[in-house]
Amino acid sequence: MNMEPIGTTTAGTGGQRPRDSGSVRRSPLDLIINQIRRKRSDRRPLGRLLSWASDRTVIRESTETEERVQSPEVGDGEHDIGWGRIRAFLHKLGKDTEKGRINLSHCDLTATDLLELGTLLPYVPQLEQLDLSWNDLIGGSLRALTSHLNHMKWISALKLSGCRLDHQDIAALGDALTCLPSVEVLDLSWNGALGGGALQGLVGKLQPSLTELHLVACELTAADGTLLEGILSPLSGLCVLDVSCNPHFTDGVKELSSALSKAASLKTLRLQRVGLSAHSLQALGDSLQFVPSLRHLDLSCNKGLSGHLPLISSHLTHLSLLETLDLSLSELMHSDIQALAQMLPSLISLTELNVSSNPGAEDTVHALVSALPLTHMKSLPLNNCSLSHQSYTTFVLAVPYLRCVDLSWCKVVGGRLSLLLDALQPSVLQELRLSSCELTTDDIQHLASACRGGFLSSLRILDLSHNSPVGANGWSGLLTSGSQGGLGSLEELDLSLRPLASASCSEWLPALFRALPRLTALKRLALQRWTIEAKEKLQLDHCLKKRNVLLEMDAEERKELVNEDKEMTPEE
Numbered sequence: 001m002n003m004e005p006i007g008t009t010t011a012g013t014g015g016q017r018p019r020d021s022g023s024v025r026r027s028p029l030d031l032i033i034n035q036i037r038r039k040r041s042d043r044r045p046l047g048r049l050l051s052w053a054s055d056r057t058v059i060r061e062s063t064e065t066e067e068r069v070q071s072p073e074v075g076d077g078e079h080d081i082g083w084g085r086i087r088a089f090l091h092k093l094g095k096d097t098e099k100g101r102i103n104l105s106h107c108d109l110t111a112t113d114l115l116e117l118g119t120l121l122p123y124v125p126q127l128e129q130l131d132l133s134w135n136d137l138i139g140g141s142l143r144a145l146t147s148h149l150n151h152m153k154w155i156s157a158l159k160l161s162g163c164r165l166d167h168q169d170i171a172a173l174g175d176a177l178t179c180l181p182s183v184e185v186l187d188l189s190w191n192g193a194l195g196g197g198a199l200q201g202l203v204g205k206l207q208p209s210l211t212e213l214h215l216v217a218c219e220l221t222a223a224d225g226t227l228l229e230g231i232l233s234p235l236s237g238l239c240v241l242d243v244s245c246n247p248h249f250t251d252g253v254k255e256l257s258s259a260l261s262k263a264a265s266l267k268t269l270r271l272q273r274v275g276l277s278a279h280s281l282q283a284l285g286d287s288l289q290f291v292p293s294l295r296h297l298d299l300s301c302n303k304g305l306s307g308h309l310p311l312i313s314s315h316l317t318h319l320s321l322l323e324t325l326d327l328s329l330s331e332l333m334h335s336d337i338q339a340l341a342q343m344l345p346s347l348i349s350l351t352e353l354n355v356s357s358n359p360g361a362e363d364t365v366h367a368l369v370s371a372l373p374l375t376h377m378k379s380l381p382l383n384n385c386s387l388s389h390q391s392y393t394t395f396v397l398a399v400p401y402l403r404c405v406d407l408s409w410c411k412v413v414g415g416r417l418s419l420l421l422d423a424l425q426p427s428v429l430q431e432l433r434l435s436s437c438e439l440t441t442d443d444i445q446h447l448a449s450a451c452r453g454g455f456l457s458s459l460r461i462l463d464l465s466h467n468s469p470v471g472a473n474g475w476s477g478l479l480t481s482g483s484q485g486g487l488g489s490l491e492e493l494d495l496s497l498r499p500l501a502s503a504s505c506s507e508w509l510p511a512l513f514r515a516l517p518r519l520t521a522l523k524r525l526a527l528q529r530w531t532i533e534a535k536e537k538l539q540l541d542h543c544l545k546k547r548n549v550l551l552e553m554d555a556e557e558r559k560e561l562v563n564e565d566k567e568m569t570p571e572e
Contacts, residue, residue: 085120100126105133105159111141118148125151131159133187139164146176157185161214165191171201178205187214195219195246199227206231212240216270225252232259239265244272244298253280257287266291272326273301278308285315294319298326300354309336317346324352328381337364344371352379356406359384365391374401381406383433388412392419399423406433408463414438418446424455432459435494436466444474451478451486458489465496465526472507479511483518491521496528496552505530509540516543526552 087097093107104117109132121127130152132138132145142165149155158180160173165188177183186206188194195218206213213235220228220243232238241263243249243256253274260266269291276284276299288294297319299305299312309332316322325347327340337360344350350373355361361368362385372380380398383406387395392412399405400423407413413420414437444464450456464470475495481487497503505512505527516522525544530553532540544551 083124086124089117089120101129101131102127103129103131104135105131107135108137109135110137111144114138114141115144118145121145121148122151126154127152128154129157129159130155131157132163133159134162136162136164139191139193140166140169142169143172146172149176150179152180154182155180156182158183159185159187161187161189161191161216163191164193165198166193167198167201170194170198174201174203174205177202177207181207182209183207184209185212185214186210187212188218189214189216189242190218192217192219195221195224195248197223197227199224199231203227203230204234206235208234208237210235211237213238214240214242215246216242217245218243220246220249220252222249222251225249225255228252229255229259232256233262236262237265238263240268241266242268242270243274244270245274247273247275250275250277250280254283257283260287261290263291265293267293268296269294270296270298271302272298276302276304278304278311281305281308281311285312288312288315289318292318293321295321295349296324297322298324300326300328300330303331305336306331307333307336310339313339313343316343319347321349322347323349324354325350326352326354328354328356328358330358331360332358333360334364337361338367341367341371344368345373348373349376351376352404353377354379354381355385356381357384359386362386362388362391366394369394369398372398374398377401379404379406381433383408383410383435385410389416392416396420396423400425400428403429404431404433405429406431407437408433408435409437411436411438413443414467414469415440415443417443421446421450421455424450426454427458429456430458430489431461432456433461433463434467435463436498438469439464439467440469441471441474444470445477448474448477448481448486451481452484454486456486459487460489460521461492462487462490463492463494465494465528466498468498468501468503475505475508476511479508479515483511483515485518487515487519489521490519492524492526493519493522494524494526495530496526497530499529502529502531505532506536509536513539513543516547522547522549524550524552528552528554 083097083099086102090097090102090104093104093109093113095104095107102117107113109117114132138145142160142163163169165173170188177186183206194215199220213232215228228243232241246252253271253276257280260269271284281304305327309327309330313336316325332340332355337355337358340355341364344353353368353372355368361382365382365385365387368380374397377398378401380395380402381404382391382395385391387407387410389412392407392410395407396419399420405420407420413434417434417437417439444467447456456462482490487493509532532553540551
C-alpha cells in the first residue's frame with residue numbers, strides 16, 4: 001500500500017517533523033519499549049526516560065487512516081471496528097474496556113500514546129466519558145488529542161487532573177470545548193500551571209451544558225478570580241464548583257462570589273483551604289442569597305474563619321436546602337460556634353455538620369446538639385475536639401440518630417464507651433471511628449456485646465486503631481462476636497497499633513480466622529505494627545486472597561516474613 005506522510009506537531013516543540021514512506025520507523029530504544037509492552041499486558045509506569053524516547057518517536061499513518069480521521073461519519077460496522085481498536089489500545093496499557101467510556105488514568109501515557117489515542121477517537125464518535133487523569137507526561141502535548149475531539153459530540157465527562165497541563169494545553173482544550181456541546185463534567189484539578197492566567201484559554205469556551213467544574217490545587221491566585229468569573233457567568237446550569245486547595249486564591253473569592261449571582265442552580269460549593277479572609281467571607285456571605293439550591297458547602301481548612309464566622313453564618317439562613325456544612329480544621333473559637341448555633345434551627349434540611357479538629361468546640365457541644373435537627377442528622381464528627389466529660393455526655397444524646405460517629409483522638413471516651421453504646425439504635429450506625437481514644441479491654445468487650453445484640457449489624461467501617469491499652473481478650477471477644485454474625489456488613493476493619501508500638505497478634509488471631517468466613521463484606525483489614533509468625537501469615541494471606549481483601553501491614557514486617565518463608569519447605 002502506498003504510504004503518505006502526515007505532519008504532526010511534536011511534543012515539547014512547535015515544529016513539524018517530516019514522515020517518510022514505509023510502515024513505522026522507531027528508534028532502537030522504542031523497539032525495546034514495544035517488546036516490553038507486548039510481554040506485559042498490565043504495563044506499569046516506565047518513567048521519564050522511556051517517555052523521553054517516545055516523545056522523539058516518528059509516527060506515520062497510512063492514507064486510509066488519514067481519510068478516516070478526516071471523516072466524522074462512521075457507520076455502525078465501523079463503530080464496532082473502532083471499539084475493537086480501542087480495546088486493543090487499552091489492553092496494551094493494561095486497562096479494561098467499557099463501551100462508551102475510556103479510562104486511562106494512572107497509565108504513564110506519553111505524547112506518542114496521546115497521538116495514537118487521538119487518531120482512534122474518530123472511530124468512536126459516541127464516546128461519553130474520557131479520563132486521562134494522573135498522566136503527568138502528557139503535559140505540553142494535549143493538542144495532539146484535542147485536534148481530534150471536534151467529532152466527539154456525545155462526550156459528557158472529560159477528566160484531565162494531574163497531567164501537568166500548561167498554558168498552551170488549556171488554550172487547545174478551550175478551542176476543542178467550543179465544539180463539544182454535551183460536556184457536563186470538566187476536571188482540571190492538580191494542574192498547578194493553570195494559576196497565573198492560563199484560565200484565559202477557557203473564557204467564553206465552555207458550553208451551557210456544563211454542570212461540574214473541578215479546579216482543585218491549580219495554584220489559582222487572586223487575579224484568577226476575574227477570569228473564573230468570566231468562565232462561570234454563562235454557566236447557568238452549573239451544579240458543582242470545586243476550587244479547593246488554592247491557598248493563594250484569597251481575594252479571588254470576591255470575584256467568584258459575584259459570579260454566584262448567576263448560578264442559581266448551584267448545589268455543591270467547595271472552598272476548602274482557599275485562604276478565606278474577613279473581606280472574602282463578607283462577599284461570600286452576601287452572595288449566598290443567590291444560591292438557594294445549595295446543598296453542600298465546604299469551608300474547611302480556612303484559618304481565616306477563626307473569629308470571623310459570624311460574617312457568613314448570618315447569611316446561612318438563606319440556605320434552607322443545605323444538607324452538609326463542613327467547618328473542620330478552621331481554628332474556630334467559642335464565639336464562632338455560638339454564632340453558628342444561633343442560626344442552626346433555620347437549616348431544617350441539615351444532615352451533616354463537621355466541626356472536627358476545632359479545639360474551641362469543646363465547651364459548645366451542648367449548644368450545637370440543642371440547636372441541631374437531631375432526627376435528621378446523619379453525621380456529627382467531633383474528632384480531635386478535646387471533649388470534656390460533660391461534652392461527651394451531651395454528644396451521646398445525638399448518637400441514636402447518627403449513621404457516622406467519629407470521636408477519634410478524644411481521650412475522654414476511654415473507659416466510658418459503654419455510655420455511647422447504650423444509646424445506639426439497632427441497625428442504624430454505619431461508621432464508627434474511635435482511633436486513639438485510650439480504649440480499654442472492657443470498652444472492647446462492651447462493643448462485642450453490642451455486636452451480639454445486633455446494634456452494629458449495619459456497620460461498614462470500624463476504626464479502633466492506636467488503642468494499645470486493649471488486651472488480647474478484648475480483641476478476641478470482638479472478633480468472636482463477628483464470627484457470630486454481629487459484623488456481617490463490615491467492609492473495613494482497622495486494628496493497627498500506634499506508630500512506635502509493637503505486639504504479637506498470635507493470641508487473638510484464631511478468633512480472626514473463625515470470624516473471616518462470616519465477614520463476607522470485608523474489603524480492607526489493617527493490622528499495622530502487629531507482629532505475626534510466618535506460618536500464621538501464610539494462612540492469613542491464603543484466607544484473604546480468596547476473598548480479595550486488602551491487608552495492610554508494615555513493610556518491615558512483610559520483609560521479615562519473606563525472609564522466613566524462604567527457609568520453609570513447600571510442605572510447611
